[in-house]
Amino acid sequence: MKILAPFALAALLLVSPAHAVVGGAAPSSEYIGRTVVTIVGSRGNFCSGSVIAPTLVLTVAHCVQPGAEYKIVEYDADRKPQLRDVTRVAIDPGFRMQAMLAHRATADVALLQLKIPAKGKTPARLGAPLLPISPGAKFTIAGVGVTVRGDGKSGGIIRTANLVATGKPGTLQIRLVDPATAGTRAGLGACTGDSGAPAFEDQQAGPTIIGVVSWSTGPNGNAGCGGLTGVTPLTLYRAWILQTARQWGFAL
Known part of the structure; x- marks a missing residue:
């Protein structure tokens, strides 16, 4: 070893x-985690x-x-x-x-x-998002990223966050936000270390990976974390x- x-x-x-971790979310020991x-x-x-x-x-x-x-x-x-x-x-x-x-x-x-x-x-089960994807559609991301931007020691623990789609989601890209903050102030979302994290959707067979986390922003699209979480859906890939x-x- x-x-x-x-x-x-x-x-x-x-x-x-x-950019990419789930800031401040509780650690996960469930299936997704x-x-x-x-x-x-x-x-x-x-x-x-x-x-x-x-x-x-x-x-x-x-x-x-x-x-x-x-x-x-x-x-x-x-x-x-x-x-x-x-x-x-x-x-x-x-x-x-x-x-x-x-x-x-x-x-x-x-x-x-x-x-x-x-x-x-x-x-995990592998799939693609159910179409059409509507604003407000619910997804769960799970990653090992930092909970405090710039503090690498705050990463390494698997955490999950329940987020919703915003903007005009489709088969090319899905942008997620914390429903409690709508991306206008700091909330849950991907941060450094969460790149590659799976994005799950509850489907008939259960939680299914429908995409991977590619990037994140701070509130109002600024640099950082806690605003938008960008997901690459698996539809085309x-x-x-x-x-x-x-x-x-x-x-x-």
Whole structure:
């Protein structure tokens, strides 16, 4: 069992440049929370992901760019972090980093294959949002991001938040807000470390992953967290996910 290496430990203590955690929400031990894993990179970033098969993780493309090594973090009985190897990474070929940084729609999805199954995790159901998506539609996000922007030590715990769609949601992008604040003042939402977090919708089969968290803003669209949470829905990218999974020997 390998203790968390220095590069990965730093990732849990520093702020990632990619906005994305669920600020102030209560820790989750329910089904949704049991699907979430922490992803760390050798460049010092950390993100969220969701287990969709015992050794297959869904996350966002901007978190696992080429040129770095990635690991999954698990914790032993004493809450000491342990690293687990990622053996393969695939990024949707349609992803464009500049579009994501500008909060525009892009194929911000990626898959990681693990060397061994993620310990204590329950694979999540994978789907797409029910159409049409209406403003006010309810979704739940779950991630390991910071609860206080700029304080990396406040991250690393799986938290969930119930948010609602705002603006003109569709198959390219869904923007979520805390229904208690409507994005006009600080509320629940994604923050640093929540990039790649799953967005769930309650469907007939139960909670289903319908998208991944790509970005966030502060209140009124300003820099920071607690305003908008940008979700990339899987409607246009689920076929790529399933095809890649099949090529890797998974039947989702």
